Amino acid sequence: MAKAEREIVAAGAVVLREAERGAEVLVVHRPGYRDWTLPKGKLGAHEPAPSCAVREVREETGVSIRLGRPLGSVRYPVPSGSKVVHWWVGHVLDEKPRKPNREVDQVQWLPVAEAASLLTYPDEHETLERAVATPLGGTMLVVRHAKAVSRKAFKGSPDADRPLSVRGQRQAQHLVDLLGAYGVAELVSSTSVRCVNTLTPYAEATRHAVRRVELLSEEKGEVSPKQVRTYLARLTAHAAERPHKPIAVCGHRPVLPDMFLGMGVDARSLAPAEVVVVHLDPGGGAAEVEDHLCPG
Numbered sequence: 531m532a533k534a535e536r537e538i539v540a541a542g543a544v545v546l547r548e549a550e551r552g553a554e555v556l557v558v559h560r561p562g563y564r565d566w567t568l569p570k571g572k573l574g575a576h577e578p579a580p581s582c583a584v585r586e587v588r589e590e591t592g593v594s595i596r597l598g599r600p601l602g603s604v605r606y607p608v609p610s611g612s613k614v615v616h617w618w619v620g621h622v623l624d625e626k627p628r629k630p631n632r633e634v635d636q637v638q639w640l641p642v643a644e645a646a647s648l649l650t651y652p653d654e655h656e657t658l659e660r661a662v663a664t665p666l667g668g669t670m671l672v673v674r675h676a677k678a679v680s681r682k683a684f685k686g687s688p689d690a691d692r693p694l695s696v697r698g699q700r701q702a703q704h705l706v707d708l709l710g711a712y713g714v715a716e717l718v719s720s721t722s723v724r725c726v727n728t729l730t731p732y733a734e735a736t737r738h739a740v741r742r743v744e745l746l747s748e749e750k751g752e753v754s755p756k757q758v759r760t761y762l763a764r765l766t767a768h769a770a771e772r773p774h775k776p777i778a779v780c781g782h783r784p785v786l787p788d789m790f791l792g793m794g795v796d797a798r799s800l801a802p803a804e805v806v807v808v809h810l811d812p813g814g815g816a817a818e819v820e821d822h823l824c825p826g
Contacts, residue, residue, distance in 0.1 A: 536611035541583035542570025543620030544661035545595055547639065555645045555658060556620075558590050559636035565650035568657065570615055576825040579616045580711035587620060591637045592628030595620035596713025596776070598669070599809045600820055601660045604653045619661050621774070623713065667810040667817060668769035669712055669776035672789060674800035676701035676824075678724040690722040690747060698724070700826040701803035706732045708805060708824060714738075715775035718765065720746040725780040728803070732778075751785035758785060762792025770814035778805075795819060 545556035558569050571586035573579060580597055587595050598619035605614045628637060640648065642662055646655050676698035684692045694702060709732045717733055719725045721742045733740050743761070744750050751758050762779070769777045781789050787797035794816045795808055803824035811817040 538572060538608060538610070538613040539579070539616075540570050540572045540613060541579040541586065541616045541618075542568055543583045543587050543595060543597065543618045544568055544601060544658055545587060545591075545593060545620035545622060546642075546661060547622050549639070551641055553642050553662065554639045555642050555661075556587075556591055556593060557638050557640055557645050557648065558634045559638075560633060561635045562632065566648045567650060568617075568654050570617075578708050578711070578822050578825070580618065580820075580822065581707040583616070583618055583620070584707075584711045590628075590634045592626045593620075593622060594624040594626075596623055597621075597711050598666070599664050599818055601657050601664070604657065606653065617657050617661075619664055621713070665812050666773050667812050668766075668771070668773045668814070669810065670766055670769050670793060670808040671709065671712060671714060671776060671778040672786065672793075672800075672806045672808065673705070673709075673728060673778055673780040674783060674786060674802055674804050675720075675722070675725045675728045675780055676705070676803040678802075688749075690749065693723050694727050697826060698728070698802065701824050702728050702731050704824050704826045705729075705803060705805070706735050708822060709778055710736070712776050712807060713774075714778045715772075716777040717741065718743060718746070718777060718779040720744075720748070720751070720781050720785070722747050722782070725782065728780050729778065746779070746781050746785060746789070748782040748784055751782065751788065755788040758788040759792035762789045763794075766793045766808075766810065767814050770810045770812070773810075773812075 569587045569590040573582045601617035603616045677695045679695050717729050717740045721744045790797045805822045807820040809818040
């Protein structure tokens with residue numbers, strides 16, 4: 531019987547910045563492979579690819595980033611089977627000195643043309659080209675609240691006070707890294723406890739307040755779908771005007787379809803703690819959509 535092929539999953543980012551000599555890109559030299567490459571690395575156990583991309587860039591270069599638009603995936607053979615790398619545009623948040631080690635001994639900011647000629651692998655040349663051509667737009671993250679205590683098991687009243695289950699609390703903690711990967715700077719939630727508590731760990735970790743909107747609650751949103759769509763259209767326009775400050779909004783399964791429609795995105799169903807990342811074009815329209823299921 532043939533041995534099943536092993537697939538290694540990795541993630542990375544094309545990190546760009548503006549300098550006096552024009553756009554520069556972050557590249558690393560790996561002495562073990564004798565190559566010049568864009569920063570990337572393998573996913574940890576149960577680690578979402580966006581979180582991995584941010585972590586690997588920080589570990590390899592000392593540069594903290596938030597993710598912008600996705601740049602697709604590249605698959606290629608390796609001795610143990612195959613490897614797929616998921617790529618994003620990376621925007622710099624902070625940079626700290628990093629000591630060279632056996633994994634990465636050089637980190638360089640280079641003009642795009644110089645970096646393109648230096649990179650060892652042709653697929654990374656193509657990924658860099660896509661990154662440079664990608665316009666800067668706003669970002670909206672739609673979150674379905676994490677797993678809540680069942681209605682049957684909840685003895686309290688009203689239902690809006692129903693809290694997260696133990697599993698939901700774990701999911702909310704896992705969301706900290708996922709929301710952080712996109713640099714979420716504004717938090718909006720239904721007034722229901724299960725929605726607010728889904729965003730609370732990230733709010734506490736980043737010292738952002740959670741804006742509570744009763745219209746997004748299950749009780750109000752289901753009976754006011756047009757108002758929900760109007761509110762999300764305004765929120766999306768606000769995100770488009772502030773491309774460096776992504777917004778996360780948390781809602782309920784029955785209200786999510788109208789939330790998506792208000793953003794100009796086809797309605798879809800989400801699992802508890804699932805996140806949909808909507809990347810906006812400069813005009814505010816939805817340009818690209820990513821789905822990420824939170825572990826836990």
